[in-house]
Structures are given as structure tokens and as C-alpha cells.
Amino acid sequence: MDDKVTLQIRTVTKKFGEFTAVEDLSFDVRAGRVFGFLGPNGAGKTTTIRMIVGITFPDTGFIELNGERISHRVQNRIGYLPEERGLYKKMAVLDQLRYFAALKGVAGKEADKRIDHWLGRMELSDWKKKKTTDLSKGMQQKIQFIATVLHEPDILILDEPFSGLDPINVEFLMDVIAEYRSAEKTIIFSTHLMSTAEKLCHDILLINKARKVVSGSLREIKESYGQNLIAFRGTGAEDILSDTSFIERIVSHADEQELHLAKGVDPQELLKKMVDTGVVISKFERTEPSLNDIFIEKVKDKE
Amino acid sequence: MNKFLAVVKHEYKKVVLKWSFLIGTLLLPVMAVVFSVVPALIFSIKGEPTRIAIVDPTDNVASRLKANLSSEKMAERAKKAAEESLKNLSPDQQRQLETSAAQFQDNFIFVEVDPSGRSVEELRQSLLSRVSANEIDAYLIVPNDINAVDAVFEFRSRKSSDFISNETFRDALNSAVRSVRLANENISEEKLAELSRPIKFDAKGLDETGAEKDTSGVMIASFIIGLLIYITLAIYGQAIMGAVVEEKETRIAEILFSSARPFELMLGKLVGVGLAGLTQLGIWIATIAVVIGVMATQADFAPIMQSVPTISPLMIVCFMLFFLVGFFTYAAIFALVGSMVTSLQEGSQFAFPPIMLMLVGFYFSFAVIRDPGSTLSFWVSIAPFLAPITMPVRILAEMPPFWQILLSLGINVAAIAGLVWVTSRVYRVGMLMYGKRATIPEVWKWIRQA
Known part of the structure; x- marks a missing residue:
């Protein structure tokens, strides 16, 4: 556990009116490890992730990425693949990727170079000019993933990245994740599929009903229960x-x-x-x- | 700032590179040209000459009628008519008039009829059979006593629906009969012309400063500008709503919000689509300017040109400004509606109130056209929501004092600032709420809290 802590969540609470979505949550995420963020539906996963990516902000407590509070300035260093995926229906793949890249501060030739690289890797180069509606669900998913990594983020947040992917693409995505891990990037992986989490994650955080239930390295947790x-x-x-x-x-x-x-x-x-x-x-x-x-x-x- | 520009560029391209934009942009000028030029062209096409037989016991009327229908006479009449409506004819316009008059030259071919003792009834039968045999197209029977109160000129024509020729013919006949009657009374033609010369009625409006201006055509132009702004605002407003709903429905909002400030995103969207609208408006204005410019060199359009109100560059700047004001006002409202609802169908139901507001503005513009200087016109042309439609109409109808334009702009820009503020608050919460439409109390809470 000597890897560097990149993301710190400290005593974060978020309320929506009377409803407490996240209560007094603290945890650390380290570079070079895959962090599994687990919990049943409605546990507060999405709310927490939204706070990490700067969509909403905590009522109390704070979140820091590499020692800097989450703000719109930090957003360029985060890559977020939401659970509910969305692409513009009637827009060409290339145009969408260019737009998402520009929103993360990557534009012009550099953006095009990276888009070509990733489309090639995903074997989607022929689909560059096609519209979303012409793509299969799995292809759309891959496009979405490209949009998440185009700006080479320090931290990758993947919410249910494998849903809807065929086994070949799951394997492929796992490879990319492994690549990111060895590049000492931080990866947060949110899922309710425990078997996937077991295969991928080094650290685990289990939340339920807005609160932390279990956290630690997968090894330690298993040993303590096994x-x-x-x-x-x-x-x-x-x-x-x-x-x-x-x-x-x-x-x-x-x-x-x-x-x-x-x-x-x-x-x-x-x-x-x-x-x-x-x-x-x-x-x-x-x-x-x-x-x-x-x-x-x-x-x-x-x- | 770079992100804001990225949003502006994206939204602009999204609108402008669509087929509907291209079609919409091209269609209006094309239709304007079609509706203004084509009918004139069609009417100028020369019909086949009418072969006409005239039965006149004395030949007094017939000879004068033939003279009246001669090309020299026709040209003279056309020139007189043009001179009445136009002050000065340029040599170019003069030439144009002469050529168009010459077109009448062969419009009528006179077929001789020999009455030689036959009764009117016999003549009529013979003429009718010649019509059926396609030897002649029409005939005219001049009554024996043209001065009788019940004298009837019998004109029968196979081309009864050729109203232009019929009208020309009737005028020529009228004047021929009139001059026969005058000759009978020993009054010379010249004397009559001198006495019955129409007065010159010089009707012009006055603006605030007492300077003269032409009012004819202002009403139509004001109406057109009001309608144009109303239609454009409605189309672009709904386009904005559609875009917002799409981002919400497809959950793209989640990615967008994790990349840029909601305020940047929303403002970028408004500015991008607004610029697209301005592009379209610019193309239209340029086209209208070119069409008017071309028409100004054509004598055929001289009477129309005369009634086209003069539009100064200042007016165009004002129209653009008020279009933008209207655009931001309504686009903000439509964006707000879009972030409240869950689907486009639901959105179209809730688009009713802003559309109503626009319609109110459009209806008030009639009151403004009728009396641009009234107190009502003043208030509706500075009121938020209404001014974007009523003020351009008022400017065209009668340039209001400059301070009123500035006041209207000021009030409306302040209203826009408020609206954008409210909308951005609803937007950042509403865009992440899935599954159900937000209620008004909920929206109110977001506005106060967020």
C-alpha cells in the first residue's frame, strides 16, 4: 500500500432536501490500483461519483484530486464514463468525439490524432463519418469510452463499463484498464457485479444507504471474512x-x-x-x- | 472561455450544417422572388391577338376605337399613367415603357364586316357562326343611338377571361364613345381633357420632426417584418428546446456537466444557435436588398418600388439587435421548458405559453402599425417579451425617439439577464433529473436553492 493517494474524500455529506444521499463518507483512492466502488442501487454511488467529477458539490466535507479541491478547473484531469451513456443521435462519430475532446480542453490536430488512434484501436475507423443511429449498441459503448479517455485523464471513473459489451470487447476494455493501471493512473470502477469487481479491483469500498460499510484492499477484506x-x-x-x-x-x-x-x-x-x-x-x-x-x-x- | 467557444461552435455548426437550415434559408428568398417576379413575368407574356369584328352603323365609334387601340395611343396612355404615380422618369424607364406599350400593338386585329342592309339580328347570327368557325374571336355591336339612356354595347368574346385585354378594350371603347358624344355637342377633345384633368393628390405621412415620408407600403413591410421575427423566434426557440431535451433524454448532460460549467454550456448553446439565426437573417436581408436593388433598375417595378419604405442601415442594426433580444428572451424560456420536461412531446405541450406570448406581441404589432406614436405603442414596444416583435415594427412604421429604443433595449437586456439566470439554475438541476417532469413548486425550489 505504498502507492500514492491521488483522490481523497473526507467526511463528505450530501443532502437533497430531507433525503440524505451520502453521509459522512471518507476514503482514499491510490494511483496504479483499481478501486472498486460497490453498493446496491440507491446506495449513493452515483451521487458520490457526481461529486468526484464536479457535477455536484458536497454540502460538508471535501474532495481533493492530487491535493486540489474538485472544481471545474480539475475536471479536465478526470475521465468519466457514466452509467447512462449518451451520444448525439444524428451526429457523425468524428464530430461528437471532437466536441467532447474540446470540452475537455483538447482541440485541433491533437484531438484528431488521438481520435484516429483510438478509433483504430477499437477497430472503428470505418465508422468515423457514420451517425450514432447507424452504430450497434456495443460500438456506441466503445465510442463513449473513447470520449472518456481522449484527454488522457489522470483519473478514470467508469460506471458499469461492461454492461452491454460482448466478451471480446470486455476483454479488450480490461486490457485498456490494465494499461492505465500500469501507467500509474487512478481508476475508480463502479459496479454491482461482484464477480467483475473481484477480478479487477485491488481496493474495495462498499456503501449502503448513504454510508460506508466495508473498505480496504480486496485481500484484507477477504482474509478477514475467510x-x-x-x-x-x-x-x-x-x-x-x-x-x-x-x-x-x-x-x-x-x-x-x-x-x-x-x-x-x-x-x-x-x-x-x-x-x-x-x-x-x-x-x-x-x-x-x-x-x-x-x-x-x-x-x-x-x- | 475555450470551452464556452467550443460549445458555441458546436451548437452553431449543429444548426447551420443541417439540411433544414439550408432549405429554410434558401426557400424564403426563392419564394419571395417567385411571388414578386413570376406573376409580373406571366402577365407580361403577350397573348394571341384578338380578332374582332365591329358592327357600327355610323362608323364614328369604330374609327375612334381603332385609333384608341393603336400602339401610339396605348404608349401615350401608359406613359401618362406612369407619370401620374412617378415624378420623374429616367430615360431608361421611358424606353421600358415604350417597349411594353408596343406589346399592345397587335393585340387586336380588326375584321371588316359589311352590314349592307342586313338587320342586327341577321348580323349577329352571321357573327356567331364566324366565331364558331374560328374566323373571329369577338364581336362588338354598336347601338344605333349611342346617346340613348338604354344604349347597350354588345361585346361577345371567346376570350372572356382575358381580363387585361377586356379592360383595355372597354377603356378604349368608353373614350371613343365619349369623344363621339363630345363631338356631337361641339366640344373639342382638347378642351375636355383640359377640364377633366384629375387633381394631383399628394398624400404623404409626416414623422415626428415634421419631415415628409411615404406611408404607402409601410404597413405591408411592418407586417412582414413582424411576421418574420415571430416565425424565426418560434422556430429557433423550439430548436433550442429540442436540443436541450435531446441532451437530457440521451443523458449527454452528464458528460457535459462533468466537462464544463452548466452556465457556460447553456449560454454557449444560446449564443451558438443565436448566431445561426443571425446568419439566416443576414442572408435574408442581403437577398431582399439585392432583389430590391435589381427591381429598382427595372421600370416595370417602378410603381412597386415607389412604395417600398426606405430602410436605413441604422434600422437594420436595430432589427438585428431586437432579433437577438427576442432570440435570447424566448430561447431562454424554451431552454427552461426543455430542462423541465422528459420528452420532446411533453415539451411541445409546455411550449404553448411562450408561443402565446409571442403571438400577443405579434397582435400588438397591428396596433403599433396603425398608430406608432400612441401611448399603447410606447408601452408595448418597451415591454419585455413583446418588444422584440413590436419595436422593429414600430421602427419601420415610424422611427421612435432614440431614447425609447435605448430604454427598450435596456429593459429587455435586463429581462434576459434575469431569465438566463433563472434558466441556468433550473438547467443544472433539471438536466440530471430523469424519469419525471419537474413540477412548478420544484422548479421554484431549484431557483431559490441552487
């Missing part, structure tokens, strides 16, 4: 599995079971007992909880 989880496949273990002094809960999957051990039970001890009682074991593995489990558990806890 002490007593066993992936098990075998026969003749019915007696032991129904012993509540050992097993608190069993979640059955297609061809294996997930055993949640009771407090204070040593997995080693359980394995020994199984072997002693003649259970035929084909799989016995200490696992970590999936992000999904943590998410569900934490969100349920609060309710």
Missing part, C-alpha cells in the same frame, strides 16, 4: 455436517458444498474427524468468501 469457510465434496459425511457444534451453515452448490464453520472450530480438526469417521473426501479446501457473499452479508446486516 477464516472459516470450506469448499467440500465427499460422501458419508451426513452426521458430521449436521452437527451444529462444527458446522453453522451449509450452502449447496451444483457439485460441492460450502461449509461455514462454527466459531472456534479449527478446519484441521474437522478434516481429521472426517477422515476418522470414514468420510470419502474428494475435495476439502479452505476458501475465501466471494465478494458477493460479503456484499450480501453486509447489506443484510444493516437491515
